[in-house]
Amino acid sequence: MIFQQLFEAESCTYTYLLACEQSRQAVLIDPVESEVARYIEALNILGLTLAYTLETHVHADHVTAADALRRRLGSQSVVHRDAGVLCGDLLVTDGMHLHVGSLDIEVRSTPGHTSGCVSYYLGDRIFTGDALLINGCGRTDFQQGDAGQLYDSVHREIFSLPEATLIYPGHDYHGQTVSTVGKEKKDNPRLGGQISRAAFVALMANLKLGYPAQMAVALPANQACGRLAVNQSS
Template sequence: MIFRQLFDSVSGTYSYLIASRQGAEALIIDPVLEKVDRYVKLMQELDLRLVKAVDTHLHADHVTGLGALRDRTRCITVMGEQSKADVVSMRLSDGDRLEIEGIGLDVIYTPGHTDDSYSFAMADRVFTGDTLLIRGTGRTDFQNGDPRQQYESIFGRLLRLPDTMLVYPAHDYKGDTVSTIGEERRNNPRLQVKDADAYVELMNNLNLPNPKMMDVAVPANMHIGFHQEAVAARGWALSPEQGMALLGRQEAVLIDLREQRERERHGRIPGAVHCPYPTLAAELAGAGLLHELARNRRLVFFCAYGERSAMAVQAAQDAGITAALHIQGGIAAWKNAEGPVEG
């Protein structure tokens, strides 16, 4: 496995680049905007293809690199379903599985620092965001934070992981890089409380100043969505109602870019062809399924919220396939318009 812990000294943020091997798909957790050039260069050096960029929560102390990485690499942006970000490609919930080639992470909802905080666990390590820090815990006094929820997230979820599990947080301000669940259970001063009430009292009396970047970072991180309006302005977008009018017609085929887990959870549009977004480039190429379908049919892409499908239209255009459109707003908008869904 390829694993890199990367550090932004300005915000004290750790970002994590993960892949199963050189030449494989990669994901990055909690990227920082100012470090995007560094991430891209490192991935080029390691011959990695970024397919997913993940934020553990909506950050208040730095501007996320999700949008910039999406624009540079056409990767999928990922956050929890509670996130206030306007558009991300994929939203996760507790118990989901975040996967790339050869790598799988279990998704654990761990609110408290914010109401959209998630942790991600592999076999031997867990990425805890700002929920559990090394010898500390994330503050709970803004962004719908809740110390009682955080107590449950830590004591009821994270501390039930094996003591040997490595802990990789999103921040550190003292120079520590990694801990373990057992170390934190024994040595983290904020975890030496007798019960939830004591933890709530402790967290409610920290009286910390607001993060220096908060007024800039929070609004910026809430507006990271791909500009679907630009795609629509070029005549490449359909409303859900226009998409419904194409169902069953021979001149068009709907292409579902979501992963199988998303299809099972949120349903499928009848008659749509499944083409997961990471396979898009290969399927648009000369011997690919989409290249063949485009010979005599118009491709109509859709995804969860319209971000992947908007990028797919541009990718089709770049591949010389001009008869391509997408359904703006994805299956979420389709459902709101009462479009047919099966499964």
């Protein structure tokens, strides 16, 4: 498998490039609109064809590159059917598998940060979006967020995996790139250890976070796979 972890500094977003070495078919998980040229360059250097862009959820802190890449490269946009994104080419549900050459990517529904969150599980690693971060998790105070649901999702779909499973998050604000299921189960300050569901719900209710700086642009744009932002800037 070909694998690259890419970073967009303004929103501290990780985008992941995965590809089959034999078929040269590729996917990008959570691509950012401002980084399109960088993605195309990486694909060209490696001789890859982009099959899918995979969204872990409708983002509030950056604009997705899904539509820009679809128009330029012919890739298909993949989102969860509960995300409210009718522009998606493929609306996935829990337990579905995406086959990209030899890659078998399992969709695991992990709602709670938003109602349409998914994680993508592939062999020894899982891409958790904002559901589970390194030493943290996504907020649950808007976009149909639900702290109890997030607690259940993480424990059922992520913490149930082998402890050596690699966790690749959607963001990190401290330079961390990867963790493991075992480490997060033990040490995550919000969800790890023996924290109860009720204690987690109470913790999340009292975070008092400000809204993301790009939210007013990002949410409507991402409900159109990023197309509104492209139209506004052209």
